[in-house]
Amino acid sequence: MDLKPSRVQFSILLPSILTLSLSHFAHADDLFISDLALPEVLTATHLYQPPAAVPGSISTIDQELIAASGARNITDLLRLVPGMLVVPDSANLGTVNYHGSSPGQARRLQVLIDGRSVYRAGFAQVDWSDLPVAIEDIQRIEVFRGPNTVSYGANALLGVINIITESPKDTHGTLLKSTLGENGIRDWYARQAWHSDRSDMRLSLSGLADDGFDTRTDGTHFRDGRRLSRFNLRANHQLNEKSSIDWQLAFKEGTNQVNNNYHSIFANKIQPKPSEQDPNSDGQAKDYAASLRWTTAVNSQHSLSLQANAQQWQRLREWRGCEAQISFSAELNELWDISSPAQRAALSRGKFFNNATARQLDLQRWLANALSPQFIEHSCGLINENSRESRADLELQDTYSISERLRLISGLSYRYDQARSKTFLNGRQRKDIVRGFSQFEWYTTEHWLLQGGGMLEHDSSNGDSFSPRLAVNYLFTPAHGLRAVYSEAVRSPDMFENSADWRYRVHDLRPTIGQNSTGDFFISAQSSGKLQQEKIRAYELGYNGHFAQQRISFDLKVFEEKISRMISHTPRLESFNLNNNDHIKFYGSELEANWQASSKDRLRFSYAYIQDRASNTLDQQVTPPHSGSFAWLRNWENNWNSSLMYFAAQQLNSNDLQLMTLRVAKQFDLADKRLTVAGHLQKTLNNQPIGRTNNKDNSHDTAYATVQLEF
Template identity: 25%
Template structure:
């Protein structure tokens, strides 16, 4: 068997609909090596969530789609954006997974996480999502650590006309969107999409200890404009402008018998705004050779402020403290990539990029000045078709980051065609996660009359990047028409695990055991710290960042995807994971942070008269979300969607009824604190 020639893709930015190859029985994947290639030739495991799965799932939020990926864990919580992890070690900030939209990175510089609810696109704008389920530093460098998620939007070159969708549900849920496409014969293909949505994600309740719990609701408006022009047979130019803005309502209501939480973090509104600009130029020299240049900008402004009543909390304290979590973030990226066939059996790619980040937040860095950081990287990939059946892929990224110095992430993969319809993959490599800005420079403070009265995250000592060495064996097969199988086993060895650890400042009002004192690791409070001004003794606690040791993740996962025209489709995935800590690991909860088994099932059934039913089932064994999270027990979630198409044959007009999380309320992210409510909504889509 011959794997066939490759087509190059600039940073994974090619739209899935731009090539007829995507409609073949074996779709191309773009994200594994920055080259468009068959999954049988890809040097890493890739899960494809296509448009049919997106619609059938009934999900209205992008992060929820990752519940369909084997080995991934997804959770929402009321203190911040939803979070995603792969093979455990997940917490409130999913900073170990690189997330891109059409090849542009959207991770936030402060934590390195993804603000899933603030993205400038909506679920209706997505053509497909490609998820690399392993470290992919060889292609994308530091922070492509536990995987890469590339969200590929629908190309305006493949759409025309207008569409409107409205979703209404319980508890005030709504999600409305409109899409306007330029005429099909226009020299510039364009699409404008706009949406507005609102939901109450968590309701407060009084816990058994009398303490009230966090509540959360949000509203968002998003606007996105895409323009694509095929200037001539060789040159293509694309532009994208996006903005998302809205309000988060978070905090503790005044209820229950313990008011401390209400006093420190009452319910208040926070304004948030995101902007993106993405420009890309591609010149094609042949079917296997092209040059691309792209620039993208990411900006965020968050405003959240409130007053803390300190009357009665200490002698002589009869006023209020002004608290805020204002944030200003900007990032500029420039990237160039050249690919081509340098020999009849050798395809090569080389590229370079630079990124400049600027962040301002007095609350998180205890300064009004802006913090800046720059990193650059060079990357390359070489694919050699050694024989008709054997391909060798060598990739690597060399980079320099202000937070971590110089790093090199290599990857080697062998792909062997064991039959015309099946290929075996063996790959190994190394990847890094560079410390985020808060892990390297953070000093989270609360001040009263200029004096520090509380310290949160404290990056007072240098930390090193996390490192992972991985080895995996995978099999990708299509044994019969309509059936695809993806199986793999893996071993991932983590070292230098970087996380926060609680400690107490040495000026605490009561004696502190030496093992809990921050001074033991050289962390000292600011000169203006006054224990007498502390809100409570608890405020003498802080969180330092440390490299906490090493551990090994081992396991296996598989996906079976079967479809039959006119009948329906079944996508079934399972993953099995174990984490084994080394003797030097400080936090033993890490061993519990991955569920031993996870299952996802998406069942799609075609019914008469253009009806379609789909059922989603998602199971996680016991697991432990780290830091702000906690243990969550075995949980099962069932979603049901019933839809009917109407109008002329082939029309996409549709009415649907969706019921998510059928059955009893289940806990998510923290067993005793956060309860995920069921959601029932109806939707109507009109296309003309």
């Protein structure tokens, strides 16, 4: 698949696609039918809307695609979305980014599970491997591709990923599933549903395990396996004809393998024994979540909903390491504190520096004297990177149809976030967020739709912000529409960025240093506490069409996005200097198409052309100029079905991605039971690293089999 058309060719191609499509179908019957039974999406505005009426671009990964993909990870599904970048960040743990910027942390996407944000405000992370939801429970994934702070508050800077699980009332009976394969794959899933006159409930238990990447690109062993288990209980109760309650409990726990890659600054001066330090530093994760949503219909034009959520994320990682005893000395701690960034860079390499003050010279002479013997004393102790985050939020939403042509949605919300870490924050940080939002949908005529609104947000650590959006849609019919969108959005610095007090306090030192079994490692970092919110201004022109007779739907957009006051960084203890000095500009086009070619064949295609201009080298060369996906789903005779999917990206961190997945399945109907047996093959086609250059993605060169029983 050639993903390298010239920019001139591309600028001609997009208008041609649109012109040919409209001219070809201009006289098709469905173009002038106004009562089509169209699919609807929710994520753009909190209102159910046909795709042609949405104020932006939205992708839907439906249940058929999810099942046909055979994917074990949610991140693999998101490769189907144009412009979405899925790369390993650390070992086999994937990150998801839209359009680009540094992939180390996906700081600029809002991610929801049934309306509950799983974006960790303490450390600007979404732990995709640790989400307390199984793929088998997902009904669909809606991805709003563009800024949407107006609907979801700060951090929906580049887009929103909304994971919607299957309603308990649509789940029936028992389902058991097991997956075994190469690379240590050992997954399982069990689900049970219960129903009564007014209540429905679904319980699911699941587990996932694999060995991660086998090797790095240099051939060395990569210890990065994972093991996790999940619990999810969701229920719906119909209180009366107008009101209902939906609640959910979720839990996840697991372990991610991590090599202990720490190297002593004074490694040439100490000789620790292998038994004194841990070879590994595995991380443990425990997540808890609970949500309650009450909805009521005041009348046929007016409804209210109230949602409350509570969550906790716990990350534990502790290991024993060794360092020279002078690393914990008061003298070296003082020298670090009074040194400039350039001087600190030298100290972090165990080097001396010139142009020093009298006190710095005295301390360097002390250090030189301490390092004069061939070998010096060392101690080994417990180091940790533990953190705990918690959140509670409450949102009231009011939906009112003022007339047949005008709908209004408004709301108020309050959220409390807290993060605790002795290592990263020197204790506890918290913030309170209060939001008020309102959006309108106004059909000024049969064909013209005007939409707009804004979000006013007060963040106790970042102040006030206002994010507006204005969109105009011209609807040829409810199934075909042109759109023009202008939007603004913000991202708040996370607690670590704005309030870091990063220092490693080592416990249980052996041997002790004097009488002390605890010591502070001399390298430390502190935030200025003066960071501002990042801000984006985005422009979009697009077309969305659904041709019923031809069973084709597609979405096309051209865009320009400018992020200012950008915080670009890869957190490093020895060079921690965050600021709002960077900026980036994205422009390009995206195309997504779905064709039900026959009753047995479905084809899906996505393509993105993206150019960027970034002021910081960290944000350069991480956005592929050309990327895309292709999927073919086929139902054969005698309950056989298959899927073939292909993903490609050009120059993603200087490497090209070509990935293929194949699934073949056979269904057996056994009286009142249904048995499905499937085989899966994943293969990288060009044998290049993906994302960071030390990752060789041979974890995708694997095969596995699944057995599923429903009754």
